[in-house]
Amino acid sequence: MVDVLAEELLPCGEAQISFADHRQQHADMWRISIDVWDEWDDVERVFELAHHWSPFIGDGSWPDADMLPLGQLKVHIPEERRETHFTLEEQKSIMTLWCMARSPLMWGGDFLTSSKETFDLLRNSAVLEVQKNSENNRQIYHGYSGEVPGQRIWFADIPDSRNHYLALFNVTDEPQTVTFEFLEGRYQVQDLWTDTDLGVYSESFTRELPAHGSGLYRMSPVKGEVELADPFPFPYEIDAVSGSFTLRLNDTVLRNTGMCMNGYDMMRGSRVHSGRKVECRVPGGQVNVWFQADRESIQINTQVQNQTDSTVCRTYCL
Numbered sequence: 352m353v354d355v356l357a358e359e360l361l362p363c364g365e366a367q368i369s370f371a372d373h374r375q376q377h378a379d380m381w382r383i384s385i386d387v388w389d390e391w392d393d394v395e396r397v398f399e400l401a402h403h404w405s406p407f408i409g410d411g412s413w414p415d416a417d418m419l420p421l422g423q424l425k426v427h428i429p430e431e432r433r434e435t436h437f438t439l440e441e442q443k444s445i446m447t448l449w450c451m452a453r454s455p456l457m458w459g460g461d462f463l464t465s466s467k468e469t470f471d472l473l474r475n476s477a478v479l480e481v482q483k484n485s486e487n488n489r490q491i492y493h494g495y496s497g498e499v500p501g502q503r504i505w506f507a508d509i510p511d512s513r514n515h516y517l518a519l520f521n522v523t524d525e526p527q528t529v530t531f532e533f534l535e536g537r538y539q540v541q542d543l544w545t546d547t548d549l550g551v552y553s554e555s556f557t558r559e560l561p562a563h564g565s566g567l568y569r570m571s572p573v574k575g576e577v578e579l580a581d582p583f584p585f586p587y588e589i590d591a592v593s594g595s596f597t598l599r600l601n602d603t604v605l606r607n608t609g610m611c612m613n614g615y616d617m618m619r620g621s622r623v624h625s626g627r628k629v630e631c632r633v634p635g636g637q638v639n640v641w642f643q644a645d646r647e648s649i650q651i652n653t654q655v656q657n658q659t660d661s662t663v664c665r666t667y668c669l
Contacts, residue, residue: 365400366414371407380413380455387417389424389436391563394445395522398503401452402490408453409486416454419445421472422465435460439468443544444520444565446472450482451505451518451567477543478567481516485509492531494522502529515570516543521560529566530557537573542566 366374366383374381383400387393397416404414421442425431435442449456458473485507492504501523507516517540521527532555540549540556544567551573558566 389420418459422460422469426461440564538570541569
């Protein structure tokens, strides 16, 4: 305990992650870095620290990456007063990283003399929403051995939805092409910094980023398409049968979480493999449902045997 308290009292030191559980138990916020000034090396260090501390991010648990050195700095020391050394792209990258890592946003600049561009960075409501309302925030691409050096990718989920936040970073001194591969499904992508709809992307999303540049995006699965690693809906109606399937594509394994006929719930939680036929009897008739799936499409065959015998086949492209 004495060692922990002593470390906490040390000014401007990096927090030791070995005491992470103690911090979560006894504090809502703690510094993870040394003082961050307007030097890019300081920001690169924060990338590493934020990555290691990401498992401890959550409401009431805030790893603090230090104040934002943006705008006019050191105004209380006339001989050192200056505009931040960071370029506008670098300042945008700092805001993007701090928000994706859900670091507390404490500005170290001067309100009275900083530029409009600085205030535009600090007041972008869509970007600030990432810091306020996201979960499972983590760095998924690190630029380690076997990966493209100098690239970082952060990913986060939006609570109570099937949407995600994506941040791409180029930490090198030269422009780079940065690609996020999601392999399956199609996503509508919105640029949060510019409030621009970038369209629908399949399998991957690629951007050209300047030196020390970044991009921050909201990804929304296109309705009726598979969502990366999550269930996805297929609503449809057929004669007396109506409802929505929630299926999971995992190679050729699908999950059905419910289908209704005349108000009766069927097959809840059953596990269906490709090509296997499932029969469910309900009052008023019999419903047969079976699936055929591959990496490109899912075929759903529904046969209703009641007063009007009918068979319907639906094929959905992934």
